[in-house]
Amino acid sequence: MSEVTAEMVQRGRGPTAEEAARRRKVARDVRSARERLTSSIGLERAFDYELLRVYAQYRIGAFLPLVVLACCIAAASVFWAPALMGGAWCAGVLLVVGANTALSRSFLQQDPDALSLRASRRRVIVGEMVQSVAWALLVLMLVQVEAANARTFVMFVLVIVAAVTTMLAATVPLAAYAGLLPLCAATGALLCLSLEAESVLLVGMAVCAQLFFLFLSNHLHASTVAALQSRAEKDAIFGELEQAKANSDEARRRAEEANLAKSRFLATMSHELRTPLNAILGFSEVMKNEVFGPHASASYQEYSTDIHDSGLHLLNLINEILDLSRIEAGRYELNEEALQLAYVVEEGRHMMGLRARAKNQTFRELIDPTLPRLWADERALRQIVLNILSNAIKFTPPGGEITIKVGWTSSGGQYVSVKDTGPGIPEDEIPTVMSSFGRGSLAIKTAEQGSGLGLPIVKGLVDLHGGGFQLKSRPREGTEVIVTFPASRVMDALPPVAEESHAPVRPVRAA
Structure with missing residues (x-):
């Protein structure tokens, strides 16, 4: 079965920009020649x-x-x-x-x-x-x-x-x-x-x-x-x-309409999909745990476990798509508060420890415990840490090592670095990995399948915090993801909130 490319879709919608420009030039030349002849x-x-x-x-x-x-x-x-x-x-x-x-x-x-x-x-x-x-x-x-x-x-x-x-x-x-x-x-x-x-x-x-x-x-x-x-x-x-400006304005208007339609579609489908999905997860968990009695066949329990795991995977995928849609549409609201970056990273490492031990992987931690608090969204910060740790565990082979660093940046901000010893990513595939649903060819062959939305979501959440995202990778040397937060979000660097001071009123005695 032949693959339908973006170019083929564009040709189906109408002439390309180059073809339209060539047609305009031919029409202009024909009109000019006709006027010269007359x-x-x-x-x-x-x-x-x-x-x-x-x-x-x-x-x-x-x-x-x-x-x-x-x-x-x-x-x-x-x-x-x-x-x-x-x-x-x-x-x-x-x-x-x-x-x-x-x-x-x-x-x-x-x-x-x-x-x-x-x-x-x-x-x-x-x-x-x-x-x-x-x-x-x-x-x-x-x-x-x-x-x-x-x-x-x-x-x-x-x-x-x-x-x-x-x-x-x-x-x-x-x-x-x-x-x-x-x-x-x-x-x-x-x-x-x-x-x-x-x-x-x-x-x-x-x-x-x-x-x-x-x-x-x-x-x-x-x-x-x-x-x-x-x-x-x-x-x-x-x-x-x-x-060209008129065409660009029209294309932007259509893109905004398409983005609005996409947001409405995702908002509707998230409700329509989660309702039966919750029932699938609930009943499959009941069947998996044999709440109402043992199965007549042991295969039924295995099938129930597969149904439950697939439902969880689909639920996670829906959540990731919705998160990415909200980030791209600028509708992701940050609930900011004072957080300890080292504590969030340690909590994420503890949550992912079971998966790492299953693959006999070890963590090497270089965390500065004296870091001051960070003004950030806890849910977004936890999702950032979990996504990059999940990728590191996924792409690190059994027996590998994952290095976690948390410390100061040269500009007075804070950073999180996660480096693995996986297969790495070729330089020409890094833009593909950073795109939505994009995965590198070497990673597909050697690691578990994923949705390809983890890194785009991480970058979007980091951008919302005004931070920086950097991906360093070379084939057969591993991959390092560095997330930085600006100095303006470090609590010690924030100016105190000024409060209005009222001088005491002294009573005036009558003469």
């Missing part, structure tokens, strides 16, 4: 909209500087061109700049889901080209002017406008190309006015500078896309973290 620039729709949004913000922010730049250029052109022509040129530039700014504001005010990104991108490209044409018309002023300084001024203006245009339209590369084309054409047209070597050199340098600005614009676009992708990945991670 996009005109090869990016997801969210990236496409974000690039246009950044462009619109750049354009709105550059409105006032461009107006100032156009007015300054028109004012400077008065020195070498008619004022009417400069004013007309400035009015045209301001009209186009204002129209582009209005389109950018309208774009930002619309619902992103209802926008047609292709149409918006076409409007941006056309707007950039028209605006660059308006700036490039500055060359027409040089038709009636022969001054070399005027050509140099216009060339300088065209280079500045090219730099501004490529930087503002960097997030829409086609708009940057469309905006730079009229400016490069206007700069090249200056060669028609003069073919001197100096003019050719200046025009060549101006065109190279404009192309360099276009190169910088492409790099700025790549950096913006990389930043958007990084932000999208970060948002996706945050989304996955939120989903």
Whole structure:
């Protein structure tokens, strides 16, 4: 018969965490690929909209500087061109700049889901080209002017406008190309006015500078896309973290519900099981002791003894499960009082002495009789001692020795140490031994069968007292269990209880 593992149960309940993560990644990749296929620039729709949004913000922010730049250029052109022509040129530039700014504001005010990104991108490209044409018309002023300084001024203006245009339209590369084309054409047209070597050199340098600005614009676009992708990945991670937190909260809620159901089940079943179990124990003890007369067959008495022993074993198992459930649920209440740790250990050793003598085992005691009292729960402390002594007797071979130590810790607390000469536990099996119903492979082969709840109960009770639990074991060298209690539970270390003192009232005599 094949064993049903936790992994198989998890698969039956649904996909594992790794499988769910892989499915989410595949779905995200498919959605991203679908958006890239429907996009005109090869990016997801969210990236496409974000690039246009950044462009619109750049354009709105550059409105006032461009107006100032156009007015300054028109004012400077008065020195070498008619004022009417400069004013007309400035009015045209301001009209186009204002129209582009209005389109950018309208774009930002619309619902992103209802926008047609292709149409918006076409409007941006056309707007950039028209605006660059308006700036490039500055060359027409040089038709009636022969001054070399005027050509140099216009060339300088065209280079500045090219730099501004490529930087503002960097997030829409086609708009940057469309905006730079009229400016490069206007700069090249200056060669028609003069073919001197100096003019050719200046025009060549101006065109190279404009192309360099276009190169910088492409790099700025790549950096913006990389930043958007990084932000999208970060948002996706945050989304996955939120989903994981929601899943964790849901799993914790289900675990709490399951724990509550388990507690209710154990509370109900403990009553339902103990009622018939008490009858089994009582009647089997009557039959075992032959209270109403001897049995007709000697085997009946042996069967009655087996029934009684099995009932006791089942009762102990039920009690251990209930104790562990209360400890794990945090419902184990401590009834603390002042106790002598050495006396509790000695009492436990006396109770387990019969089992040890049956296996010809000996106790070696190193107990400090001067230890002060300990503030602890007597029932829990006795259960701790009995559990670790029971394990030591169980796993120690016949004729072995069990060493019991009780004394001070280095921090001023008290400790109990029980060391046996049994088979020991491999290091990799210690976590299994400390888990509920866990037993080591070597111990199963060489010792009596148990429920595997003794050590978990001991550790839980020790934790309730704020103490420490340590298990040291090596194969064929035995096992040592050390239980420590903090110094705050030693009676000599506890501060005295302060009582309110009332000073005697002296009678006041009347004068």
